[in-house]
Amino acid sequence: MTGIADRMLPPAEETGGPRRHNGRALAIVCAVAGLLLLALVAFQMVRPLPSARLRLVTPVSHTIPGALNLPWPAAGQAVLDVDGVGRMGASGSLQPTPTASVAKVMTAYVFLQDHPLRGGEEGPTYHVSPEEAARLPWRISRDETHVDVVANQPFTEREALEALMIVSANNIAHELARWDSGGDAPFAAKMNSTARRLGMTGTHYTDPSGFDATTVSTAADQVRLFRAAMRIPAFAEVVSKPTFTPRTGGQTRSGANTLLGSYGVIGGKTGFTSQAGGNYVFAVRTGGRLLIGAVMAQQHTTSSAVAVSAAQSLILAAESSLTRVTLAPRGAVVARVDDGYGHRIPLAATVPVTATGWPGLTLRLSVGGKPPRHAPAGRTVASVTAGGEHTALRLVRPLRAPSLLDRLTRLG
Incomplete structure (x- = not known):
């Protein structure tokens, strides 16, 4: 019986086999899980922290609430922006139209970009060329705005900019172009390059004074330019002056910006030719905000006064419409x-x-x-x-x- 029983028992080495196998597998699983957990912890600790x-x-x-109603001019084009807020409104086709002397805003802007002028400084001195002095009778015969000059007459940079922007001297516009770039053509190229950089897509300059009818722009483009120009302290100082006095002596002359100092107007530039009509670009400080506007292509007039009058109506209505919420x-x-x-x-x-x-x-x-x-x-x-x-x-x-x-x- 004992022999038969012994033959029925499995070999001794086979009885613990499955248990040892299961224990070994469990140990491997636990080890792998532990390694994965450690890897996860390490990953969580070393990966970049999220940004708030x-x-x-x-x-x-x-x-x-409500609706805005502004007295836009019946003809031509006009734009009014509130700096930092947006466009208050616009009228007209906003197609390119001759700028007349409003082009001198770009002339001053380009010159100041190339020849920065600190607040209150006169800047370097330049001299009128004999050629430009000799053109004076011709400019007078064409009814161009000008200042009387003689050959080699000195002009400080600030004096030249005041003559340009206050009494709208065409001869000084051409001298600024010569002093900066050597002549009208290379300076006009700079004006056009600057216009493209500023996003003035409806603008093309062919001369620095705006007397040429081929120098054209839109009210929207001129608002864009005047906003940029008013950020230059020296430019803002020049256009804030109502009169021009030659440094070498002579009669003090008033500018055509008759709104300056009234209704919050702190600067502007007028322009008129028979082809362009009356034009006016302006800046107004009211209620802590800066309004920039332009009125252009005001026809059936002999000066920029019609554009200035239209701007006055716009300014008064805009100021009364602005509100704090x-x-x-x-x-x-x-x-x-x-x-x-x-x-x-x-x-x-x-x-x-x-x-x-x-x-x-x-x-x-x-x-x-x-x-x-x-x-x-x-x-x-x-x-x-x-x-x-x-x-x-x-x-x-x-x-x-x-x-x-x-x-x-x-x-x-």
């Missing part, structure tokens, strides 16, 4: 910080969120800034922008650095 994102929680736009009170939550770990921290306005606009305008809101990784409650970390105006935003709660758990469990 700003999001608006208030409506992204606000339309001011409150988009959110002080302390209102208008945005939030998403820190990338699922935490959302509200941002509140430090002062009322306000903007300047006019009836019918839709103001667009946006939020910007670079929030830090962590900051205490109350710190200003962003701003909301509406109508070109910025309002600081503060943290309602602390913005905390990510914890170890945040970093390990981050999915995005």
Whole structure:
């Protein structure tokens, strides 16, 4: 019996085989899982931290009730912009039309780009060429605006720019072109290159004074240019002066910008030829905002006065139409910080969120800034922008650095 029983038992080495195999497999699985877990932890700890994102929680736009009604000129073209806000309106076809002396805005702008002039400085001295002095009778015979000059007469840069922009001296426009580029043709090429750089798609210059009817532009392009020019302090100083007095002595002469100093007008340039009609580009400071406008191609006139009068009506109506609106009170939550770990921290306005606009305008809101990784409650970390105006935003709660758990469990 014992022998038979012994023969029925399996060999001793076979009884523990499956258990050892299962234990070994389990150990391998645990080891692999551990390695994967360690790799995941290492990956989570070394991968770049997410950037905090700003999001608006208030409506992204606000339309001011009502409708705007401005007294646009019956003929020609006109444009009125509020710097930093947008276009208040436009009239006419906005097709290229002769600029007359409004072209001198570009002449001054190009010259100042090449020969910067500090505020209050006279700048270098230039001299009138004998050739330009000899042309004076010819310019007078063509009824060109001018200043009386003699050969080799000195002009400081500021004096020349004042003669150009205040009394609209054509002969000085051509001398500025010579002093800068050697002559009209290369200077006109600079004017056109600058126009393209500024996005003036309806503009072409053939001379520095605008007397040629082939020098053409649009009201929209001239608004674009005058805005850029008014950002140059020396230009703004020159066009803010109502009169021109020669440095070498002579009669003080008044400019044609009769609105200067009234209705908030701080600068401008008039122009007239029989082909161009009356033209006027201007800048107005009102309610803390800068208005830039242009009225062009005003026909059936013998001067720029009709364009100036049309601009006056526009200015008065625009000023009365501008209004301040409150988009959110002080302390209102208008945005939030998403820190990338699922935490959302509200941002509140430090002062009322306000903007300047006019009836019918839709103001667009946006939020910007670079929030830090962590900051205490109350710190200003962003701003909301509406109508070109910025309002600081503060943290309602602390913005905390990510914890170890945040970093390990981050999915995005």
